[in-house]
Amino acid sequence: MPADVTFTDHLPPHHAAEALRRDAARGLTSRPKVLPPKWFYDKTGSELFDRITTLPEYYPTRAEREILATRAAEIVAATGCRTLVELGSGSSEKTRLLLDQGMTGYVALDVSEDALRGACHALAADYPGLAVSGVCADFETQLHTVPDGGPDGGRLVVFLGGTIGNLDPAQRARFFGDLRARLGPRDRFLLGADLVKSPDVLVPAYDDAAGVTAAFNHNVLDVLNKGLGADFRHEDFEHVALWDAGNEWIEMRLRAVRDVLVGLPAIDLVVAFDAGEEMRTEISAKFRREGLERELATAGLSPAGWWTDGEARFSLSLWSPTA
Numbered sequence: 001m002p003a004d005v006t007f008t009d010h011l012p013p014h015h016a017a018e019a020l021r022r023d024a025a026r027g028l029t030s031r032p033k034v035l036p037p038k039w040f041y042d043k044t045g046s047e048l049f050d051r052i053t054t055l056p057e058y059y060p061t062r063a064e065r066e067i068l069a070t071r072a073a074e075i076v077a078a079t080g081c082r083t084l085v086e087l088g089s090g091s092s093e094k095t096r097l098l099l100d101q102g103m104t105g106y107v108a109l110d111v112s113e114d115a116l117r118g119a120c121h122a123l124a125a126d127y128p129g130l131a132v133s134g135v136c137a138d139f140e141t142q143l144h145t146v147p148d149g150g151p152d153g154g155r156l157v158v159f160l161g162g163t164i165g166n167l168d169p170a171q172r173a174r175f176f177g178d179l180r181a182r183l184g185p186r187d188r189f190l191l192g193a194d195l196v197k198s199p200d201v202l203v204p205a206y207d208d209a210a211g212v213t214a215a216f217n218h219n220v221l222d223v224l225n226k227g228l229g230a231d232f233r234h235e236d237f238e239h240v241a242l243w244d245a246g247n248e249w250i251e252m253r254l255r256a257v258r259d260v261l262v263g264l265p266a267i268d269l270v271v272a273f274d275a276g277e278e279m280r281t282e283i284s285a286k287f288r289r290e291g292l293e294r295e296l297a298t299a300g301l302s303p304a305g306w307w308t309d310g311e312a313r314f315s316l317s318l319w320s321p322t323a
């Protein structure tokens with residue numbers, strides 16, 4: 001790593017392995033079967049996600065980039081912050097539009113060590129003088145690993161890409177509450193959230209013609225195979241993306257195409273899937289402005305700005321700690 005990059009790993013291999021064992025044991029024995037979406041993002045999964053962001057059907061990345069490209073100066077000016085903290089930073093690509101507004105420090109936090117190291121290297125090379133800090137950690141349980149703000153102003157904490165939608169309502173309430181508890185009076189929170197729209201647009205975004213999202217979904221089986229010595233076979237499962245109109249979220253599932261028995265030696269488990277049985281691998285909730293305002297108010301955050309792209313597909317919203 002170059003001298004102006006620091007890297008802290010709060011998820012050493014045994015920690016991640018233990019968390020995977022726990023999540024798989026719990027999720028594969030519950031009904032319906034479920035896996036937390038954070039396990040998508042090994043090296044291959046992070047690369048597949050980056051490919052998803054370039055697909056014609058996957059509009060969120062383009063829509064969010066459009067807002068940042070036109071509004072980043074206004075957003076950053078409204079905060080007065082010079083340190084950027086990003087949760088679930090991935091490749092940190094869109095982040096550059098915020099860094100370009102005079103940021104002096106950048107803290108990236110992600111569970112995916114490969115994505116994090118790659119992004120920190122690239123930023124350090126392209127932004128001489130920017131203090132870059134990579135924190136490998138889980139934003140659901142380890143927000144305490146984010147360094148406190150320095151003397152030169154507040155931190156702008158950003159959570160981009162619509163990743164908030166990958167948490168269910170109870171997880172979101174916990175996340176917003178934890179985050180609020182860690183914000184000082186000069187800190188601000190910028191949230192990227194995808195908006196409710198027609199399933200005719202939403203479903204193809206999660207079931208693209210080129211099959212990249214299907215490969216991303218299937219990759220979680222490889223994560224279980226590598227991490228737990230399991231023997232999942234891609235051909236036994238098909239990718240499913242459906243719109244749940246009641247919950248206003250997309251669900252990704254893997255559906256067994258025949259009766260399947262899978263061994264997971266590392267957790268001493270054999271799991272049976274009946275033909276047609278589905279395992280939920282992700283929710284991707286879509287939001288309305290009023291709903292977000294309610295959820296964030298409950299956590300003690302007040303609205304300080306709202307922006308959408310030209311087609312009102314995606315939102316960026318700014319929040320300050322309620323006094």
Ligand code: SAH
Pocket residue numbers: 037038041046049053061087088089090091092094109110111112115137138139140160161162163
């Ligand atoms: N913010 C980027 C990446 C979005 S992909 C963008 O807008 O394009 C979601 C990212 O969140 C991945 O890099 C994944 O590794 C990370 N992530 C998912 N769950 C996480 C968790 N619980 N803690 C920390 N990072 C997580």
Ligand code: AVI
Pocket residue numbers: 052060161162163164165166205206213216282283284
């Ligand atoms: C990271 N997250 C916001 C993406 C989403 O749209 O929910 C992950 C993803 N899943 C399928 N395609 C992209």
